[in-house]
Amino acid sequence: MEPLIAVTAIFALALLAPQTSRLLAHRAGWLLSLLPFGLFAWMASLSPAVNADPPKWNQPWVPEIGLNLAFRLDGLALLFGLLITGIGGLVLVYAGEYMKGDPRAGRLLSFLLFFMGSMLGVVLADNLILLFVFWELTSVSSFLLIGFNSDEEGSRRGAIQALVVTGGGGLALLAGLVWMGQAAQTYEISNLPSLAGHPAYAGLFALVAIGCFTKSAQFPFHFWLPNAMKAPTPVSAYLHSATMVKAGVYLLARLSPTLGGTQIWEVTLTAVGGATMVVGGGLALIQYDLKRILAYTTVAALGTLVLALGIGGEKAAGAAMAFLLAHALYKGALFLVAGAVDHGTGTRDIRALSGLARQMPITGFAALLAGLSMLGVAPMGFLAKEMAFEAALSSPLAAVQAGALSLAAVAFAWVAFVVGWRIFRGTPSQPDAHEGSPGLWLGPMVLGLLGVGLGCAPAWLEGFVGSAAANSVMPDYQGHWSLWHGFNLALGLGVGCIVLGLVGARASERAVAWGAERKAVVGCERAYDAAIAGANRLAETFTSLVQSGRLRVYLQTTIGTTLVLLAAAMLRWTPDFPNRPFDVRPHEVLLLIAMLAGVIGAAHSKSRLSAVVILGVVGFGVALTYVLLGAPDLAMTQIAVEILTVILFVLTFIHLPKFQRASTLPTRLGDAAVATVFGAAMGFLCLVASEQRYGEPVSAYFVENSYPLAHGRNIVNVILVDFRGLDTMGEITVLALAGLGVVALWSAKRSGGGASTR
Amino acid sequence: MVWLLALAIGALYAGGLYMMLRKTMVKLLIGLAMIGNAANLLIFTSSGIVRSKAPLVPKGAKTVEPPFADPLTQALILTAIVIGFAVLAFALALVRRTYEAVGSGGLEDMTEE
Known part of the structure; x- marks a missing residue:
């Protein structure tokens, strides 16, 4: 059960993190990162096994409802697992240094580890319900991390918004997964058949899709992601760019063999992914906060992944995996760069940043590497983009898909230029800017170098994880990754987009200035606010309607309901008691x-x-x-x-x-009338009940055995102290508690603090 | 006899509810006690009524010859009487304490507004 041990170990380490942080101060991250790096090595060592036959582990938990602690490490899980542990380790080191001197550093590290364990659980789980449990845990840890600066209004708002959106999607997802389990007759993910022709397909696909789209910030739910940028930067780099927001993409990829290949799938994913790319890419261009720029391009990148999964087919599956890896590397690096810049200069406003290369050369170099990958020039980014364009161009919806890809590529090139180049060039605008400690530049540098290096060996990378990952999405995947595909339309489109983006970036300042004037909340977020406000109003109205706070009203409601139910039950009865003898004695x-x-x-x-x-x-x-x-x-x-x-x-x-x-006469008469009706009903009930007999009374047993077994002649007493002795014990306890309460209330008076009670 | 019991139970329920609908805390408790009595009688009646034959095993016999009153309902009601008393005692103490704190025995003085 190695995966279970791995996840448990991370959770255990999360508990130890605050203590570690107290002992080692800002160096705690280095020590804590040993575990994720160790897990990274363990998973990497399993790569040959994964490519041959994905290892599985199974431990029954609640087998009656099909819930097992089932785990499986296939290509897709391996790719995500390596990203989660690898980037996670770097982020822990970074976070320790980033929070240097902050007493809450331990808490941040603890939350990050809590998230890491949950996310690893999501990608390793081989049971739909187990996956959902971990899925929700990632939402909870995300909430804790976005709201980390809990004394800031925006931070709290962002946290609640993220939780409401992803949690709401989670509810839909749970319904979808259970439905899927019922339809497929199994909750084991690796055993799921294709449900494409199942009668319930449309319904369960819609529910699962809502879960995935909210989690991965797809339009129209994208607005929570930029607001999640209130979290400390290491969190943004890790959760809200490299890993957690990809959970939705992960699940779509994971369920691609089960739900994919239909027209609904292709059209929905293309439409939602495409819209997300356009909205995210467009909004990224008019932001001035480094983190918000990156957040919107992340939204666009997530849209790209969804679109690629929607295209379907071998090329698209390979492209999705390559882009997923490339994006995690360059975007993680750029976020860490943004954090380092913020740390070194005190601002993230691109209008106030220039010439940083001289003061922060190492960070600047890492940003350049990552920017080149984002631009689609450095090998990893280039590879991913080429494959995506090729896949889109060969699909039936080529015009839409390639169009959306082009728009996103232009936006990526534009932003890559601004973030990876422009703020580091020119005359220094921040005299106090300085390079951070090694912990602050190690992460972006490693990720930036990997983004370039991995792409140089596409064949090796494909053999290591890429092919296996694409195989999880598209069984019998045969494609192959290479950097050079000759002069074709895809290459032309890619180059065209880069040129357009770089030319467009000249207008960046004007675009940002235009965007800065428009403070208005975007439409989707306004709808969210309206929905929340509406829910509050509804709750208030409903509460004030049913909770009057007056005993009379509660009593009348209770009695009224009882009467209606009684009447409904008794009126169907043909009474027999009128025939009974009127047998009374004086x-x-x-x-x-x-x-x-x-x-x-x-x-x-x-x-x-x-x-x-x-x-x-x-x-x-x-x-x-x-x-x-x-x-x-x-x-x-x-x-x-x-x-x-x-x-x-x-x-x-x-x-x-x-x-x-005394109440007024009409009130008293009214009450008397209600009471009389109620009394009459209860009297009637008494008559009806006294003539009903269902089966044999259980008391026969007590009567027969009272003397032989319990040696008591008073049967009632024997029942109380012997047959049902435990009930009497409970009764005595109630009496004793009431007695204690009475004593406490009576003696409270003597202490005399009465007036303040309200 | 069941006719008389039905009348008594109906009257106790009606009287109890009427008292609970008044504005004074003490009347509320009197009403509660009445409804408690009514409920006990209702359960008692519903198990069938037998005049003056208690469920007692006579000396020398191993069991009691029917007809006799159902002992199980009696055991249940006995518990209910005791618990009802515990609730009433606690409620009375609470009323007293509330009066000290609020300065009024009226129910409606305790609602906010």
């Missing part, structure tokens, strides 16, 4: 008259004492009834309780005012 009639008089008297009494005395009379009447009907034990108990009750009432009265404020 003393019984006298008893009844006494009780009726008592009830009416209590209702009428003006004095407290008389009301209580009358209550006592009624109680004694009930006790006498028990005597007449063969229940001496009940009678004795009732009498004891009645005496105590009257005493307690009187003791309480000493401290209470007299009855006041």
Whole structure:
């Protein structure tokens, strides 16, 4: 069960992180990163096995509902697992240095590890429900990390927004996954058949798609991602660019063999992915905050991945995997660069940044490498883009897909120029800018170098993980990765987009200035706000409607409901009791008259004492009834309780005012009418109930065994202390607790702090 | 006899509800006690009524000859009486304490507004 151990170990380390941080200060990240790097090495060593036959682990958990701790490491899981642990390790090192001197550093590291474990669980899980559990854990850790600076309004808002959007999508996803499990007759992901022809296909695809689209910030749910940038920068680099936001893409890729290949799939993914690319790419160009620029291009990149998965086919599967890797590397690097710039200069506003290369040469070099990859010039980025264009051009929806890809490519080139080049060139604008410690430039440098280096050996990379990953998306994947495909349309489009982007970037300043004037919230976010406000209003209206805070209203509602239900049940009954003999004896009639008089008297009494005395009379009447009907034990108990009750009432009265404020006559008459109807219904119920007999009474057992087994002649007593002794134990406990409560309430008065209670 | 019991139960429920709908906390508790009695009687009646034959095993016998009152309902009601008393005692203490804190025995003085 290595995957289970791995995930558990990360969670355990998350618990230890605060302590480690206290001991090692900003160097804690280096130590903590040993675990993810170790897991990285372990997974990398499994690459040959993954390519031959993906290893599986299975541990029954709740087998009755098909829930097992099932894990599987196939190509797709390996690719994600390496990104999660590799980038995760670098981010831990970075985060430790980034938070240097901040007492909350330990908490940040702890949350990051919590997320890492959850995300690793998502990609390794081979059971739909298990995957969902980890999926939700990533949403929770994302919430904690976005809201990390909990004293900032924007941070809290971003956190709640992300949780509401992804959590809401999660609900749809859960329904979709359960439905899928039912339709496929299995919850084991690796055993899922293709459901393309299943009658429930459209419904369950829609639910799963909503889950994936919200998680991966697809249009129209994209707005939460830029707002998630309130999180500390290492978090943005890790969760909101390289890994978590790709969970939706991961699940679409994972379920591609199950749900893919249909027209609904292709059209939906193309439309949503394409719209996301256009919206994300366009909005990225008019931002001035480095992180928001990167966030919007991340939205566009996620759209690209969804689009590629929508295209389907071998080329697209390979392209999606290559782009996923390339994007994780360059975007992770650029976010870390943004953090280092922020750290070194104190600002992320591109209008105020220039000439940083001289003051931050290493960071500048890393940014350049990452920028080249984003531009699509450096090998990894180039490879991914070429493959994507080729796949799009050979699909039936070529015009739409290649068009969207081109627009996104122009935006990427534009942003790559601004972020990877322009802010580092020219005359230095920030005199205090300085390079950070090694922990701050190691991450971006390693990711930047990998983005260039890996692309230089496409064949090796493909053999290591690429082919296996594409194979998970597209079984029997046969494609092959190479840098040079000759002079073709894809190459031409790629070059054209780069040129357009670089030319367009000259207008960047004007675009940013134009965007800065438009503070208005985007349409989708406005809809979200309206929905939240509407939900609040609905809750308020509903609460004020049903929660009046007046006992009368609650009572009337309860009684009214009871009456309606009673009536519904009893009116279908043909009563038999009218035929029963009217068998009464004089003393019984006298008893009844006494009780009726008592009830009416209590209702009428003006004095407290008389009301209580009358209550006592009624109680004694009930006790006498028990005597007449063969229940001496009940009678004795009732009498004891009645005496105590009257005493307690009187003791309480000493401290209470007299009855006041009688209700008006109409109110009293109305109440009396309601009460009479209720009483009549209950009397009727009594008559009906007394003639109903279903099966044999269970008391026969007690009667038969009371003496032989329990050696008691009083059957009621034997039931109480023997057969149902535990019930009596509970009863005594209730009595003892009530007694304690009474004592506490009575003695509270002596301590005298009464006036403040409200 | 069942006719009389039905009348008594109906009257206790009606009286109890009427008292609970009043504005005073003490009346609320009196009503609660009445409804408790009514419920006990209702359960008692629904198990069938037998005049003056308690479920007691006579000396020398191993079991009791029918007809006799159902012992199980009696055991249940006995528990209910005791618990009802516990609730009432606690409620009374609460009323007293509330009066000290709020300075009024009226129910509607305790709602916010």
